[in-house]
Amino acid sequence: MTIATPAAMAVSEDRARTTQQRRVAFSCFLGTAIEYYDFTLYGLLAPSVFDRLFFPGLAGTILGTIVVLSVYFVGFIGRPLGGLIFGWYGDRIGRKPTMVISMTVMGLASTAMGLLPSYASIGAAAPILLICLRVLQGFALGGESSGALVLSTETASAGKRGFFVSLVQSGIFVAWILAVGAATAVALLPQDQFLSWGWRLPFIASIALVSVGIYMRLKVEESAVFLKAVSTRAPARVPLLEVFRHAKKSAIITILCAMAESSSGFFFLVFAYSYALRNLHIDRATLLQAMLIANIAGFFMAPLFGRLSDRIGRRATIGGAYALNALYVVFAFFPMLSSGNTFLVYLAMFLPIAFTAPMSVCIVGSFYPELFPDARMRFSGVGLGRQVGTALGGGLMPVVATSLVAALGGSLAGAIAYFAAICVVAIAALIAAPETKDVAV
Numbered sequence: 001m002t003i004a005t006p007a008a009m010a011v012s013e014d015r016a017r018t019t020q021q022r023r024v025a026f027s028c029f030l031g032t033a034i035e036y037y038d039f040t041l042y043g044l045l046a047p048s049v050f051d052r053l054f055f056p057g058l059a060g061t062i063l064g065t066i067v068v069l070s071v072y073f074v075g076f077i078g079r080p081l082g083g084l085i086f087g088w089y090g091d092r093i094g095r096k097p098t099m100v101i102s103m104t105v106m107g108l109a110s111t112a113m114g115l116l117p118s119y120a121s122i123g124a125a126a127p128i129l130l131i132c133l134r135v136l137q138g139f140a141l142g143g144e145s146s147g148a149l150v151l152s153t154e155t156a157s158a159g160k161r162g163f164f165v166s167l168v169q170s171g172i173f174v175a176w177i178l179a180v181g182a183a184t185a186v187a188l189l190p191q192d193q194f195l196s197w198g199w200r201l202p203f204i205a206s207i208a209l210v211s212v213g214i215y216m217r218l219k220v221e222e223s224a225v226f227l228k229a230v231s232t233r234a235p236a237r238v239p240l241l242e243v244f245r246h247a248k249k250s251a252i253i254t255i256l257c258a259m260a261e262s263s264s265g266f267f268f269l270v271f272a273y274s275y276a277l278r279n280l281h282i283d284r285a286t287l288l289q290a291m292l293i294a295n296i297a298g299f300f301m302a303p304l305f306g307r308l309s310d311r312i313g314r315r316a317t318i319g320g321a322y323a324l325n326a327l328y329v330v331f332a333f334f335p336m337l338s339s340g341n342t343f344l345v346y347l348a349m350f351l352p353i354a355f356t357a358p359m360s361v362c363i364v365g366s367f368y369p370e371l372f373p374d375a376r377m378r379f380s381g382v383g384l385g386r387q388v389g390t391a392l393g394g395g396l397m398p399v400v401a402t403s404l405v406a407a408l409g410g411s412l413a414g415a416i417a418y419f420a421a422i423c424v425v426a427i428a429a430l431i432a433a434p435e436t437k438d439v440a441v
Contacts, residue, residue, distance in 0.1 A: 020155060020220075020221055020224075021155050021156070021157070021164070023216075023219055023220045023221070024151055024152055024155040024220055025152065025155075025164065025167055025168055026216060027213075027216045027217045027219070027220045028148040028151060028152045028168040028171070029167060029168045029170065029171040029174075030171065030212070030213045030216055031099065031103055031144055031148055031171070031213050031217060032144070032145070032148050032168060032169065032171030032172055032175065033171035033172070033174040033175045033178065033209075034103065034106070034107070034175070034206065034209045034210055034213045035102075035103065035106050035140065035141050035144040035145065035175070036141070036145075036171070036172050036175030036176070036179075037174075037175040037176075037178045037179050037206065037209065038106050038107070038109075038110035038137060038141075038203075038206050039075065039106075039137055039138070039141050040175060040176060040179040040269070041110070041179050041182070041183070041202050041203060042071075042072055042075065042113075042134065042137075043072055043266070043269060043270040043273075043398070044179055044180065044183040044269075044273070044288070045183055045199050045202070046068045046069070046071070046072060046274075048187070048194075048199075048277070048284065049194075049195065049199045050068045050071070050130070051064040051065065051067070051068045052195060053118040053119060053120075053126075053195065054071075054118065054119050054126050054127045054130050055067050055068065055119070055127060056119055056120070062278075062402075062406050065274060065278060065402055066399060066402055066403055066406070069270070069271075069274065069398040069399040069402055070399050071127075071130060071131055071134055072134070072270065072395075072398060072399070073395045073396055073398070073399050074131050074134045074135055074138075075134040075135065075137050075138035075141075075395070076138055076390060076391040076394065076395025076396075077135055077138060077391060077395070078134070078135040078136060078137065078138025078139035078140075078141075078142060079138040079139070079141055079142035079145075079387040079390055079391050079395070080142060080384070080387040080388045080391050081138075081139055081142060082102070082138060082139035082140060082141065082142020082143045082383075082387065083142040083143065083146050083382075083383030083384060083386065083387030083388070084142075084240060084380070084383055084384060084387075085139075085142075085143070086098050086099075086101075086102055086142060086143025086144075086146065086147060086379070086383060087143075087146060087239065087240070087379045087380035087381075087382070087383030087384065088238070088239060088240065088380060089101075090143075090146075090147055090150065090379035090380070090383075091235060091236065091239035091376055091377055091378070091379045091380050092235045092239070094222045094223070094226060094227075095147055095150060095151045095154075095222060095223045095226060095379065096151075096217070096220055096221070096222050096223075098143060098147055098379075099143065099144060099147040099148070099151065099217060100214060100217050100218065101143070102140045102141075102142075102143035102144040102147065103140070103144060103210060103213050103214055103217060104210070104214060105136065105139065105140040106137060106140035106141060106144065106210065107206060107207055107209075107210030107211075107213075107214075109133050109136040109137045109140060110133075110137060110203050110206040110207075110210075111203065111204055111206060111207045112133055113130070113133045113134075113137075113203045114200040114201070114202070114203025114204035114206075115200070115203075115204065116129055116130060116133070142383065142387045143383070145386065145387075145390075146379060146382045146383040146386055146387065147379060148168055148365075149165065149168075149169075149364075149365045149366070149368055149369050149382055149386075150223075150369050150378050150379050150382055151220075151223055152164060152165045152168040152365070152366075153165055153365070153366050153369035153370065153441055154223045154224075154225035154226060154369070154375065154378075154441055155223065155224075155225075156366070158440070159310060159438075160310060161310070161366040161370070161437070161441075162306045162307065162308075162309035162310040162314065162363060162366050162437060163303055163306040163307045163310055164306070164366075165306065165362070165365040165366040166302045166303050166305060166306025166307075166309075166358070166362040166363065166365065166366075167302070167303055167306065168365060169302060169306075169361060169362040169365040170298075170299050170302035170303065170358070170362060172361055172362075173295045173296075173298040173299035173302065173357075173358070174299060176269070176291070176295040176298075176353075177292060177295045177296060177299070179202070180288050180291050180292045180295060181292060182201070182202035182205070183202065183288055184285065184288040184289065184292065186198040186199055186201055186202060187284055187285060187288065188285075223375075225375050225441060226375050226376075228375075229374070229375035229376050230375075230376060233376065235376055236376050236377055239376060239377040239379070239380035239381075240377075240380045240384060242374070242376070242377040242380075243372070243377050243380055243381045243384060246374070246377075247371070247372055247374075247377065247381050249432075250371035250372055250381060250385070251381055251384055251385045252385075252429070253371060253385075253429045253430075253432065253433045254368050254371060254381070254382065254384075254385025254386055254389060255384075255385045255386075255388050255389040255392070256389065256425055256426050256428075256429035257318065257364060257367070257368075257389065257426050257429055257430065257433075258364070258368075258385060258386045258387075258388070258389025258390050258393060259389045259390075259392050259393030259394075259422050259425070259426060260322045260325075260360070260393060260422050260423050260425070260426030260427075261318075261360050261361055261364050261389070261390075261393070261394075261426075262389065262390040262393040262394025262395070262397070263393040263394050263397045263419060263422045263423075264321070264322070264325050264352065264356065264357065264360060264361075264423070265357060265361065265394060266393075266394035266395075266397045266398055267329070267397050267398075267401065267419050268333075268349065268352050268353060269291065269353070270397070270398040271397060271398040271401040271402060271415070272333070272337065272349075273287055273291070274398065274402065275401075275402070275405070276337055276345075279405075279410070280337065280338050282337075282345060286342065286345060286346075287345070287349065289346075290345060290346040290348075290349040290350060291349050291353060293346070293350060294349055294350040294351075294352075294353035294354045295353055295354075297350070297353075297354035297355075298353050298354045298355075298357050298358050301354060301355060301358045302358040302362040304358075305317060305358050305359050305362055305363060306362055306363065306366075309363045309366070309367075309437065310437060313435045313437050314363055314364075314366065314367040314370070314435065314436055314437055315367075315430045315431075315433060315435055317359055317360075317363045318359070318360050318363050318364060318367060318430060319426075319427050319430045319431075320359060321356045321357075321359035321360035321363075322360065322423040322424075322426050322427050322430075323423070323427060324355075324356050324359075325352060325356050325360075325419075325423055326419070326420040326423035326424065328351065328352060328356070329416055329419050329420060330416055330420055332348075333348055333352070334412055334416075336348035337349075364386075366436075366437075367436055368382045368385060368386055369382055369441065370436035370437075370439050370441060371385075371433070371434075371436060373439065373440075373441070375441070378441075393422060397418075397419070397422075400415075400418060401414075401415035401418060401419070402415075404418060
């Protein structure tokens with residue numbers, strides 16, 4: 001009979017912990033990539049497709065663009081609801097089952113979007129169904145994008161959380177790569193084929209990705225941090241009330257930072273993309289190729305900034321990204337984009353996506369959960385803060401910015417000021433926030 005020594009038991013525990021970390025990292029990375037791929041596709045295809053097929057009376061007009069981008073915002077209405085409901089279940093029954101459900105819902109909604117009949121086929125029911133599916137997509141992403149941050153943060157080793165979670169969050173760049181790649185591929189089709197069936201393929205293809213993601217997620221163990229927390233004290237009956245009672249400041253900081261985080265992404269990827277297509281008449285393939293190259297670079301930059309945040313802190317890294325974004329939009333972005341020089345157009349889209357995006361979106365992944373010390377309400381706190389902030393920031397950004405351009409007779413001054421103000425407010429919130437890189441979770 002062999003008796004395990006303490007040293008052998010320690011080695012076995014280390015191996016089990018390493019295996020769990022790898023499974024969580026890959027599962028959350030894959031889930032993040034799938035969910036953001038599905039959600040981002042609409043923003044890339046909408047300026048070219050959805051006004052013609054679902055709002056034909058407004059096709060080709062600035063009002064049509066505003067309506068299509070308003071439907072884009074509708075998806076963000078579902079995100080706070082998803083964050084709250086999935087947050088409740090995540091803090092009550094666990095992270096794993098909650099995230100399996102969120103991924104399944106997203107996959108079904110995205111596949112159904114690819115199968116939607118057009119306005120010409122079923123009339124007003126077509127845009128109504130489109131809106132319902134966008135809400136359902138947002139609902140699912142509200143759970144996934146909160147749960148992935150919480151589970152990966154709780155699984156990471158102390159002192160390496162920024163790096164570990166940045167690997168998970170780099171799935172966002174893979175999502176954008178896949179979405180931009182898919183949009184680029186179908187854009188090469190003849191216009192009549194693109195409008196009749198080509199645009200549907202990227203949505204329908206998501207069901208295969210979701211199937212792989214669900215399989216991987218089922219192999220992940222429940223968060224040990226969550227299990228320990230609920231074994232010491234029973235789960236809160238209404239975790240959100242605990243957030244309001246004990247972590248209001250953390251929730252407000254998360255909301256304000258999430259507004260800037262999401263606004264930065266969707267300002268460049270949706271509003272600027274749409275503006276460049278319709279106002280500057282830049283070739284769609286050129287813009288998509290520029291974003292594709294930038295996202296590939298952003299994927300490799302993500303872990304570097306994650307490691308940097310473990311050294312200098314979350315606040316300095318995230319705040320630096322928001323400051324650079326504001327300055328870039330105020331002074332350089334649109335002159336480069338409207339220059340007529342292909343290289344400058346590529347560079348204009350490359351810089352914010354490849355550098356400042358990973359500086360913020362990948363670091364908030366560990367920062368938000370670290371702001372909530374009680375694991376029994378962490379999912380709800382992150383779900384509330386991030387999803388409300390994302391709805392108010394990134395969700396509104398394309399439609400507000402486009403409306404401001406229209407209201408000011410084509411001037412970009414209002415859109416630029418609006419974006420810069422959101423970044424400045426987030427920087428103020430970071431100044432008021434505690435540094436979290438060394439806190440226990």
